[in-house]
Amino acid sequence: MRSCSWRCDCTEHDLAKDRTISRLREKLHSLLEQTKKAEPTKPLKPPLPTIYVITPTYARLVQKAELTRLSHTFLLVPQLHWIVVEDSPHRTGLVSEFLSHSGLAFTHLHVATPHERKLQEGDPSWLKPRGAEQRNEGLRWLRENIRSQEGGVIYFADDDNTYSLQLFEEMRWTQRVSVWPVGLVGGMRYERPIVEQGHVVRFHTGWRPSRPFPLDMAGFAVSLRLVLANPEARFDGDAPMGFLESSFLQSLVTMEELEPKADLCTKVLVWHTRTEKPKMKREEAMQKQGLGSDPAVEV
């Protein structure tokens, strides 16, 4: 215990207190030194990189149901930011209301697909690539609003797929582009990259394996840093069938650089589920008679 040499007011009554104070000051000083050593110059960073999920969506009967069950999954993932992009000339009330009550951190965007690119009634779903404009809009927002030092990863999650919670932890530390299997896609139980000695060497796919990146939108994630470093990278809405993913990835990464996840691409953590269009024959018949269900009741 040092004497309080730097104090000149040492009366008998205050000596003990002064000693305590000086002791505590020393302790404080040493702890401050320790703190500085433990975390040298950097400010306290957020513990997890943010996962930016870009989801294109469009109005149809099952939209609210799809978004609802999707939000339940996302609510369980820490540091997730949901970017919902409506295929619409304006934000709809349904999606606005839904997002504000979802409990998630979100950004609500919209851009309408040009008419010639839209699927017409009766077109098979694979005829035209969908969601390109909306995903590009999500990328634009990120480029304008997020700084690259913040780290993070971007994932394109369609609103009818099914995602396990494990998937998000697999993608979170992506350095460039990470990949993994996708279930129920390409006419097969699953499609996946083939990994040898830690690298993707080719792709196990049911359709046109010669594509630059024959994988599904749900089968990869891109680091934010890489996207910000490549301001021209975007989805080509005019790309031929099945080449949408390649149109984006080929300007960002080579196959050798891909980071295989999900146990070297042997586990299925995401499924390309599709929801049936509900049968509305009776509803249509009723509406013809002027007896349709109350349109004010939102489904």
Place this chain on the structure above:
Amino acid sequence: MPKRRDILAIVLIVLPWTLLITVWHQSAIAPLLAIRKACHHLVKEIFIIPERLAVRRHRLADDRAEGRREAGQGADSKEYCSSDKDIVEVVRTEYVYTRPPPWSDVLPTIHVVTPTYSRPVQKAELTRLANTFLHVPNLHWILVEDAQRRTPLVSRLLRETGLNYTHLNVETPRNYKLRGDARDPRIPRGTMQRNLALRWLRETFSPNSTQPGIVYFADDDNTYSLELFEEMRSTRKVSVWPVAFVGGLRYESPKVNAAGKVYGWKTVFDPHRPFAIDMAGFAVNLRLILFKPQAYFKLRGVKGGYQESSLLRELVTLNDLEPKAANCTKILVWHTRTEKPVLVNEGKKGFTDPNVEI
């Protein structure tokens, strides 16, 4: 002055403790840093107090990734010290099933009965269903497989969710007259499984038990809002609400009069059924199930759309029904159906590795 010195003393006592706690927190990483010093390993810890650990090792040499999986807790005690100077990244990932919410002593338990059967989309359906249930307090999932024995896929899935569950199974007898794996078409799908769950509930809970509970039949391909579960929690006998996408309509709904009583059914398909309601559109108080032990879903001879009535007429009258969801004006559950995936490229012999679970 003595007072100022006292204050200063108190501040100087509290401040080091605050700093100490901060440093202690950061020094939770310290043991790992010690390992780093010992073995030239780079350790990145994501969660400090993980419940479920999966330790994955990647060798990052020249920016190449190579993985070797070592699962389970306690793997950290076997830290790998490579003689070559590769940087090994140990990533501790806590799979985020840290919910469900803590069990409450006051909330009635919601027993959710889900029949399920093996098909390609099964794991996906159960996964997203579990992700919904993980938000609901006091939920008990009774999953009943239509199978001869409980499958590893479902067992593993249930275990990993962290939900409170009971795993049962009963196989619907096959119709040997029909080709292939067809079940007896006279028995509506899921009936035997739901009945098994009812029997299990009656064997597990006594009518005198004070444990309040609600029973809800939730098929594995529907979509449920979280609000729905809170609506049904206050069920005294049987509560009802609208369901979207059933009966060929945007939604079907009970008809509720000004007095708040159900007096009919807003459906096109046979609105004169005793209970013209979908399985997803009602919930029953557990007490009622226990007091009427003879009430089951009728197995055979049930016309399409009458399954629900076959149970409910044994339990309540129309007058007893409690309308929920703002007097049956809001949609809180959707009868979604998942498309059967096209597996053409599997061919006759199967193209993908059958050992990879989907």
